[in-house]
Amino acid sequence: MKTDQKASDDCVVRLTHVVKYFDQSRPLSLWKREHTRIYALNDVSFTLRPGEFVAYAGPNGAGKSTTFKLLAGMLRAQQGQVELFGVDPCAARIEVMRRTGVLFGNRSELWWDHPVRASFEWKQAVWDIPSEVYRRNVARLRELLDLDPLWNTFARELSLGQRMRADLALALLHSPSLVLLDEPTLGLDVLAKRRMIDFLKLANQELGVTLLVTSHDMDDLAEMSHRLLLINQGRLAFDGTYDALLRQTGDPRLIRLVTASAPPVVEGLTLAERSGNRYTYRYDGAKISSPLLFALLSGIPGIRDIQMEPENIETVIANLYRQWSAEKKDY
Amino acid sequence: MADKLRSVLRLQRLYGRMDLNWVLQDFRAALIVMIAELINNLTAVSGILLLAVRFGGAGGLTADEVLLMLGFFELADGLCYMLFGNYNVLHISRRVGRGQVDHMLIQPRPLVVQLLTEGFMPASGSGGFLLGLALTILAWARLGLAVTPLRLALLLGYILCHIVLTLGQSFLFGAVAFWSPVASEELSTLALDLNGQLGRFPLFGLPRWLLALLGTVLPVGLLAYLPSLALLGRVTGWPLALPALVAAGFALAALGCFRAGLRHYLQYSCNRYKGMGHRS
Numbered sequence A: 001m002k003t004d005q006k007a008s009d010d011c012v013v014r015l016t017h018v019v020k021y022f023d024q025s026r027p028l029s030l031w032k033r034e035h036t037r038i039y040a041l042n043d044v045s046f047t048l049r050p051g052e053f054v055a056y057a058g059p060n061g062a063g064k065s066t067t068f069k070l071l072a073g074m075l076r077a078q079q080g081q082v083e084l085f086g087v088d089p090c091a092a093r094i095e096v097m098r099r100t101g102v103l104f105g106n107r108s109e110l111w112w113d114h115p116v117r118a119s120f121e122w123k124q125a126v127w128d129i130p131s132e133v134y135r136r137n138v139a140r141l142r143e144l145l146d147l148d149p150l151w152n153t154f155a156r157e158l159s160l161g162q163r164m165r166a167d168l169a170l171a172l173l174h175s176p177s178l179v180l181l182d183e184p185t186l187g188l189d190v191l192a193k194r195r196m197i198d199f200l201k202l203a204n205q206e207l208g209v210t211l212l213v214t215s216h217d218m219d220d221l222a223e224m225s226h227r228l229l230l231i232n233q234g235r236l237a238f239d240g241t242y243d244a245l246l247r248q249t250g251d252p253r254l255i256r257l258v259t260a261s262a263p264p265v266v267e268g269l270t271l272a273e274r275s276g277n278r279y280t281y282r283y284d285g286a287k288i289s290s291p292l293l294f295a296l297l298s299g300i301p302g303i304r305d306i307q308m309e310p311e312n313i314e315t316v317i318a319n320l321y322r323q324w325s326a327e328k329k330d331y
Numbered sequence B: 001m002a003d004k005l006r007s008v009l010r011l012q013r014l015y016g017r018m019d020l021n022w023v024l025q026d027f028r029a030a031l032i033v034m035i036a037e038l039i040n041n042l043t044a045v046s047g048i049l050l051l052a053v054r055f056g057g058a059g060g061l062t063a064d065e066v067l068l069m070l071g072f073f074e075l076a077d078g079l080c081y082m083l084f085g086n087y088n089v090l091h092i093s094r095r096v097g098r099g100q101v102d103h104m105l106i107q108p109r110p111l112v113v114q115l116l117t118e119g120f121m122p123a124s125g126s127g128g129f130l131l132g133l134a135l136t137i138l139a140w141a142r143l144g145l146a147v148t149p150l151r152l153a154l155l156l157g158y159i160l161c162h163i164v165l166t167l168g169q170s171f172l173f174g175a176v177a178f179w180s181p182v183a184s185e186e187l188s189t190l191a192l193d194l195n196g197q198l199g200r201f202p203l204f205g206l207p208r209w210l211l212a213l214l215g216t217v218l219p220v221g222l223l224a225y226l227p228s229l230a231l232l233g234r235v236t237g238w239p240l241a242l243p244a245l246v247a248a249g250f251a252l253a254a255l256g257c258f259r260a261g262l263r264h265y266l267q268y269s270c271n272r273y274k275g276m277g278h279r280s
Helices: A064-071 A093-098 A116-126 A131-144 A160-172 A190-206 A218-224 A242-248 A290-298 A313-327 B002-025 B027-054 B063-084 B092-097 B101-105 B111-117 B127-143 B149-178 B187-198 B208-214 B225-231 B238-268
Strands: A013-027 A033-048 A053-057 A079-084 A100-104 A178-182 A210-214 A227-232 A235-240 A252-259 A270-275 A278-284 A303-310
Touching: A013 A064, A033 A064, A033 A079, A033 A227, A033 A235, A053 A064, A053 A190, A053 A218, A064 A079, A064 A178, A064 A210, A093 A100, A100 A160, A116 A131, A116 A160, A116 B002, A131 A160, A160 A178, A160 A190, A190 A210, A190 A218, A210 A218, A218 A313, A227 A242, A227 A313, A235 A242, A242 A313, A252 A313, A290 A303, B002 B027, B002 B111, B027 B063, B027 B127, B063 B127, B063 B149, B063 B225, B092 B101, B092 B149, B092 B187, B101 B111, B149 B187, B149 B225, B149 B238, B225 B238
Parallel strands: A053 A210, A053 A227, A100 A178, A178 A210
Antiparallel strands: A013 A033, A013 A079, A227 A235, A252 A278, A252 A303, A270 A278
């Protein structure tokens, strides 16, 4: 399954100073209305290069879905430029959609009252996929996503995990260069999520597909993607790697102690959790180095075990969201 | 243009095959739907027909002429349903109001090609058409109407006008759902129901102003009444072209409103999504 090589010359996605707002009219009384302008995206710029696997995250209402709709040609920006493969997805919708796969986790492209295979045959006809490419891709996707047991099952009889697998395969059937995935792991159990993540990594590494993924599960995103775009109140708040994010937030770390006595008090360590004689502390790895920490702890009697690990990315980002919410940045 | 036509025919074959597969693979459900559809059509026809038989005619038409009018309505409406009835193409306000236009925007096909093909249901949706064909042939024979090229051309032309009028009204009213998706989700259905309820009635004897209204703004008189009078040779001159003129007007208005609605959709999208009725 080879992807379109034309995209490799330049950026696959380019957003340049994009502004998207919605005007709302709220009734205050029978006669009075309040008109407000909500900025879903405010001067957002970023690019995606071929073969990148990028996570797009942010709190609810941050502008993630709006961005995806702009990229999929379902919305038009008021200002700025949205380009996929160098063209405006609204103006050149047909050309762009031949090279793009779209999957929204809460909606399905499968034909409900038909077996799964019928949706693939339908896509072959609508996307004009040559028979040879179709046969090759179907064989590969059936194997990778374990679709054989579902192939002749009515779409309406699939479980959520099965449906998502079939939908993902359908999104990749025409060998797209770019795949937009909005909440692909939504509602999946641990096993189904695992399979989905493994497949997406494979699609990116082996097939060279450029992926842009949203999810509220930051651990999933951190495992899948190489780069993170964080959006907050319509503005791009961070663009970089997870390591860079951790450095920017002060390298938050955890240390777990098992002691025979009361929880030790150490300067720079904040007790976050306790369970019997097990204590979890937070500290800033940028301020306290590991040797210094060991030196501090070695002077405390009764410590039986020490475990150190970086703070969970989910917690780091949750703290960021909380911080943003408290600051109530008014752009 | 030729490419577009080829693509329409190819996709129509695809959707026709999908419909046939559905009937064969889900036979019990399909059979129930088809029987229900047939009963619905028979019920719609039988009320007026029984009145005409009991009283020796209705609305200035004999019982056989009423049969011709009902047969024509079922024939044209059945064909419209067969071509566009599936997956809410005909009830377009449902697709728009449920936020399902997104499914169409991600397909690499012009929207018009999608709308011309996705609703095709030759296997499960042909009941009304076949019933209409049988009734028309029966009425034609009982009335002893000669099969002339002019009459056949009128028949085909008026069937086309009926389909354009029906689609035009559905899309014209359905376009409102772009602006108010929840409140207008069923507007196309209401427009189609109005046609179904009033379009089968002979209108003879109504006041002139009402006839003018029912022949233009609310064109239910052009769906079957005027065409059947024309087939019987009772209409001559410019009124013969009235269905075509009004159908063209509705088609243009629907096109304009639907395009404006799509522009609105690209600005504001739809604030709701319901999966039922399109893919499902």
